[in-house]
Amino acid sequence: MRKISKKKSSILGFTLVEMAIVLLIAAIIGTGAMIAGRGVLARARLADLLANIKDLATASRDFKTRYAYFPGDLPNAGTYITSNGGISAGCIYAPSATAGNGIVDTSTESDCGLEHLLKAGLLTKLDYDSANGKYIIASPVGDGVRVFLSVNTATNENVVKISNLPCDVALEIDRKFDSTTTDNTPFLGGAVIAHGSVSTTVAGVTTTNPDAPIPTCTSGGGAATYDPVPTLMIRY
Secondary structure, three states: OOOOEEEEEEEEEEEHHHHHHHHHHHHHHHHHHHHHHHHHHHHHHHHHHHHHHHHHHHHHHHHHHHHHOOOOOHHHHHHHHOOOOOOOOOOOOOOOOOOOOOOOOOHHHHHHHHHHHHHHOOOOOOEEOOOOOOOOEEEOOOOEEEEEEEEOOOOOOOEEEEEEEOOHHHHHHHHHHOOHHHOOOOOHHHHOOOOOEEEEEOEEEEEEOOOOOOOOOOOOHHHHOOEEEEEEEOOO
């Protein structure tokens, strides 16, 4: 009796089981590559945000050295800054109770601070918000994240302020600046910052934590645990 051979169901010489294993391995590798790629992108975005913070602080200190006032707080700025098209009319104002008092303590001064730095040639990487007619520093770490100059009203200290930060990013920034090393210059220069002092503002209440993680911030927790963190301030 002639034996009837059983043919394997195959595709290009692979059995269906073998093909399934190959596809599973490919899917695992693809998923791993995708996760790794997201991690690299997240780290690159964080590095970009940290660079923005440091660049803004450095430029502000250099501006103070050059003009004797911080950007945004400089009265009659159009008289002193004439390059790059000069200062817009809205950012030229006479000395007053706020203009020239040493701190960037109004929304106008905060908005104009970036323009002063741009026109003075101390900052170049700025976006322009045509809808509101002002320069901004946006960040890809989260929707609506902005970096700008402001003041900690609880201490009357000038700060770099970051708004609407995802909690995990805010915690990472806190860890980066909560350090005694010189890696965070200019923030540790001249006793300007106490090892990464970070303040958060929630519901109008500002809490300053000189050497501690941001409180009540739980990644993925939503509004109840301040994710995103409404305001994070870093003294410079």
